[in-house]
Amino acid sequence: MQTFQYKVRDEDGLHARPAGLLVKCTQSCSSDVRISLGEKKMDAKKLFAIMSLCVQQNDTITFHIQGKDEQSDCAKLKEFCQKNL
Secondary structure: OEEEEEEOOOOOOOOHHHHHHHHHHHHOOOOEEEEEEOOEEEEOOOHHHHHOOOOOOOOEEEEEEEOOOHHHHHHHHHHHHHHHO
């Protein structure tokens, strides 16, 4: 399992537009991708699950990636976060 943390810089947090882009990115991954904030851990391939986390600016989210391509999927998600969140 690969994990990484990311501090959200977007002043609006993880709102609908970037959450939708994140879902598209995670759905292109063959690995199982989960996102967590505090005690909540959700399926990152489902928009409403991500939105229910209510991620705000400066929140640190954690990605959990597990599967046969977890290393490349993790790298893809890190790049996505840096460009979009």
